[in-house]
Amino acid sequence: MPHQVSVFAENRPGKIERITGVLLKKVIDIRAITISDSGDYGIVKLLVDRPQEAVDALKEDGIAATLRDIVAIRVKDKPGGLYEVASILTKNDVNVEDAYGFIIERKKDAIFVFQVQDVRRTEKLLSEAGFTILSDSELYLL
Amino acid sequence: MSLFIAPVKISNATRERTMYWNQEIETIDRTGLLKIQLERLKKALEAGAATPFYKKAFAEHGIDPAKITTLDHLKDIPFTTKNDLRVSYPDGMIAVPKRSIVRMHASSGTTGKPTVIFYTMKDVDEWANQVARGMVATGTTPDDVFQNMMGYGLFTGGLGLHYGAEKLGCLVIPMSTGNTLKQIQFIQDFGSTVIHITPSYALHLVEEIRAHGVNPPDLGVKKAYLGAEPYSEGTRDKIQEQFGVNAYNSYGMSEMNGPGVAFECVHKNGMHLWEDYYFAEIIDPDTGENLPDGDEGELVLTHLNREAMPVFRYRTRDLTRFIPEPCPCGRTHRRIGRIKGRTDDMMIVSGVNVFPSQIETVLMNIPEVGNNYQIVLERENNLDRMHIRVELYSKMFHGDIRQLERLKKKMGEALRAIITINPKIELLEPGSLPPSQGKAKRVFDNRSL
16 A cells, blocks of 8 residues: 655745755655645645655654655546546545645646545445555556 | 541551552541641641741731631632732742741743742751652652653653652652753663653654664563643553553642642542542632532642641642542542642633633543644634644554544534634644653633733
């Protein structure tokens, strides 16, 4: 199961610099980054090649960071690619709490990453529907 | 004025288990204690009456010290305030020839100009005796290594415990405040087992120790004496849990010598106030009337055994209560409860009286709250606004933005239930508020009227 690094950050200049600076020191590779913001503060979410090491390094630097379970699947980079996934989730009453996506190869593959209540059930539903669920290592080797 | 409490029945077994510095006086029966108090009070009043300040004050109030024959008569003596000490500056309250004075200290001036207090050699020795009593009551012995992280100099916190610990026979390391790396190194190199520290610095020290890759409890510090700033039971729990120490409250102020006026024993349930040195009253801060035991009010203290500068009915401005119930440790000196706040640190926000300690108590009972916080008062459109800036406890962060929203809501509701006003809460990253190495400044009143 893939993991995402979630970091608490006050909404002020220099926060991304500090976080990425810690990761640079440990030569940790960032696959994707997104920020959800709630005014005074936000949560920076990172897909990295060595999530546990990243969390440890951030914590050591006094930053509030934690690992979250996520679902990551491969979808076709074409119109309707994400719709298929969304339909299955809707049919099974799975609520997506937070999501982001990125393209690996234009017109070919994209990755959809999201947070749900029940990660295992969602993974089962999607793999039964024929989708490729990515494991930690697969995701980072992309 | 309630002076009597029920006789304490302590089994001999308890007595043997408990360590005392001076068992006879610490476990004296109430009748014996009151007798000592009256004898000492008479002498102190005679000595005090010779000082320019009290000569004038007694004349104005028609007080003749020779006619004070019971402790109840003390009520006729006017209160002494911090301002009285200021106007008597530099020597209006000295009761001995100047050549017999060996030391002076001054208050930290938290709320204004400093006030000065003088000591004879006997005063310094008696002060050390009070501190030694308190340290022994928490189980400290001459085998302990005592690292003093309280400020030395005019502030009484450093030298007060220094002399007490030396008198008790500990190895004393006079580190003073700050220099965190050396503090940690010396704990490791000299095996310090007891420390004296402000609560805010203790929390900072714990974080620094962790940042050096050391688990704080592994350092082997067993006890911490906390003082010099108000803090809540939740903060004590945090220090105990994170540092792996037993933390004890101590109480004192420069006007009454310094630390050592009252000290917790191993039972950690209120601080024994050494009643052979101080006559204590709890008054209603508005009316000045004495309150019964158990009621919360302002602590008023009278020196009973002080040479250089006896002060009578000193209004400490600290709010507390007597705990009259006997303590299982066998000490008969009454205990005072945790200091709830000071009559002069009360904030008036939107017409409501709020003590910073009330806010701290709420915050420190919420596990997601980190080690530091600030209270900021502002005026927006002629309305008071309270902002509470709280550091998040990194261990309790689950990476969920809704969790943080719920946390803010929970804090707001818990605070409103206690202080009746609705503060704006700001969550901050751990370690983002300036660390404190002395007295923590937590209230920032930016309201301009």
